[in-house]
Structures are given as structure tokens and as C-alpha cells.
Amino acid sequence: MPHDHEGQRVSRRKLIAGISSLGLGGLLAACAPDAAPAISSTGAAVTPRATTAKDLTSLFDQAGTCTLSPATTAGPFYFDADRIRSDIREDRQGVRLRVAIKVQDSETCEPLRDAVVEIWHCDAAGSYSGAESRASGGGSAGAPPDDSADLEPLDDERYLRGAQVTNADGIVEFTTIWPGWYQGRTIHIHAMVHFTDARVLTTQVMFDEALNTEVLAQAPYTDRPDRDTRNDDDGIYRDDMLLKVTKDDDGYLGVIVFAADSDRDGA
Structure with missing residues (x-):
């Protein structure tokens, strides 16, 4: 299988189109041991199924609740970053964070296999790749007036953005900061979360404030003191958006379950 840390230049839309035309079974069969890489209808080799550093299924023992995950707008800094990869750090400095997400159907509680999960966030300085001139560590100043609209990237940076396709257990794993x-x-x-050709869930995840304080006391976060908004003051925060975070070697591991309506367009 091709190594994905550099990020293959395959857009999420093209990946889905390739899966649709090739047949998902054939594409995933090509990812079996010793099999040749699958080729999408675009002619690009793709790695569809997420792999994890270790078995994470036990971390989701409490995933049996079928409560639909809270939906939010995508915000002003979303765009299709053309990055199918698990390690999204590139050159960004910060405390290592592994994020494991299990996607399940909100009606059946069954794992949602072959769903495309994208994540994106700002760096330690508060900037978003593709929108540094707008973000500039200072929020959404200068962002498009409709923050549900996809951003037209303003630069070539793509750090802290990536997509993975859920495995048989509905799980993807990212390494970030x-x-x-x-x-x-x-x-x-x-x-x-995308399933077939629809956005079935757009959401956000947050962190326990004691851990935020612990992490932000370290470099390079200390270069930006005086944080002005915490969970209790945030207009989007909900308790069920919290990652379950544990220590993980020199960083942290955060896990969360997303319950999505696979029959609904969640854009």
C-alpha cells in the first residue's frame, strides 16, 4: 500500500467518485495484503481504508447509544483540501494528539463503514491553512459572510487538514497537534462525515478545560497567552462534543463517537 503521510493528491470528491464507479468491494479488496493498489476512475491510486496504530475498538465500548451527534456549520475555513492521509501535522509544532473517531449509524448503532471523515483545525498560533491571511490568529475577521459556504483557498498551505475512510469497525485515526x-x-x-455522495454530519469536538490549561502552558502555545474564550463561554460548545482524552506516550489520545443519519444530507 502507498505510504500516506505525505498525503496523496486525490480530492475527496474524486475519491468518492472513484469508489462509486469502481465498486467499493473491488477497491477494498485491492487493499488486502500483497494486493496491488486500487485505481480510481480518475486514474489515481488511492488508499481507502483507515489503518490504526493499535486496536482501538475497546475504547468505544460505550458506543451503543444512538443519539444523533450535534450538527454545526462548517465555519468559514472549510474547503476540500485534497489530502487523504492520517498524519496531518506537516511542519506544525505543538503537543502531539491522536484523534480516533468511530462513526455509527444513528438509527441502528451499527458501525458506518466506508464513510469519509475529514477534520481540520487551526495551529498553535490560531491560523488555518489555506486561509492564513484571513485567520491570522484572530478569528474569522475577513471571512466569507456566509460561514456555511466552502472557502476558496487563499494560499497553498494544507497543514492540519486531512481525510480518512472508516474501516470495518467504523473507525478512523488521525495524528495531529x-x-x-x-x-x-x-x-x-x-x-x-460524508457517506455515498452526501455530507451526513458536520460537527466540532472540544476538550476538557483542565487539559487545555495543561497543554497551553507549554511551548509553542505560550507564545499566545490571554485566551479569551473557554468552553462555558463558547456559543457552539456542548458536553457531548467533548473528546475522551487520555495520555499517550509524549502526547494525548482523544476518542469520540459520531452518530450520523446515513440517509440524510447533513451539509
Whole structure:
């Protein structure tokens, strides 16, 4: 299988189109041991199924609740970043964070296999790739007036953005850094789930404030003191958006379950 840390230049839309035309079974069969990489209808080799560093299924023992995950707008800094990869850090400095997400159907509680999960967030300085001139560590100043509209990227940076396809257990795993903060928002990560050709969930995840304080006391986060918004003051925060976070070697591991309506367009 091709190594994905550099991020294959395959757009999420093209990946889905390739899966649709090739047949998902044939595409995933090509990812079996010793099999040749699958080729999408675009002619690009793709790695559809997420792989994890270790078995994470036990972390989701409490995933049997079928409560629909809270939906939010995508915010002003979303765009299709053309990055199918698990490690989204690139050159960004910060405390290492592994994020494991299990996607399940909100009606059946069954794992949602072959769903595309995207995440994106700001760096330790509060900037978003593709929108540094607008974000500038200071929130959404200069962002499009409709924050549900996809952004037209303003630069070639693509750090802290990536997509993975859920495995048979409905799980994807990303390696990133603990996000920084920007004016008016608590610390958060954006996420979007696509199933077939629809956006079935757009949401955000947050962190326990004791852990935020612990992480932000370290470099490079200390270069931006005086954070102005915490969970209790954030207009989007909900308790069920909290990652379950544990220590993980020199960083942290955060897990969460997304329950999505696979028959509904959640754009």
C-alpha cells in the first residue's frame, strides 16, 4: 500500500467518485495484503481504508447509544483540501494528539463503514491553512459572510487538514497537534462525515478545560497567552462534543463517537 503521510493528491470528491464507479468491494479488496493498489476512475491510486496504530475498538465500548451527534456549520475555513492521509501535522509544532473517531449509524448503532471523515483545525498560533491571511490568529475577521459556504483557498498551505475512510469497525485515526485558539472561540476541531455522495454530519469536538490549561502552558502555545474564550463561554460548545482524552506516550489520545443519519444530507 502507498505510504500516506505525505498525503496523496486525490480530492475527496474524486475519491468518492472513484469508489462509486469502481465498486467499493473491488477497491477494498485491492487493499488486502500483497494486493496491488486500487485505481480510481480518475486514474489515481488511492488508499481507502483507515489503518490504526493499535486496536482501538475497546475504547468505544460505550458506543451503543444512538443519539444523533450535534450538527454545526462548517465555519468559514472549510474547503476540500485534497489530502487523504492520517498524519496531518506537516511542519506544525505543538503537543502531539491522536484523534480516533468511530462513526455509527444513528438509527441502528451499527458501525458506518466506508464513510469519509475529514477534520481540520487551526495551529498553535490560531491560523488555518489555506486561509492564513484571513485567520491570522484572530478569528474569522475577513471571512466569507456566509460561514456555511466552502472557502476558496487563499494560499497553498494544507497543514492540519486531512481525510480518512472508516474501516470495518467504523473507525478512523488521525495524528495531529493540540489546536491553538483564536478570538471568540474555545479550542476545537472541525469534522465532517460524508457517506455515498452526501455530507451526513458536520460537527466540532472540544476538550476538557483542565487539559487545555495543561497543554497551553507549554511551548509553542505560550507564545499566545490571554485566551479569551473557554468552553462555558463558547456559543457552539456542548458536553457531548467533548473528546475522551487520555495520555499517550509524549502526547494525548482523544476518542469520540459520531452518530450520523446515513440517509440524510447533513451539509
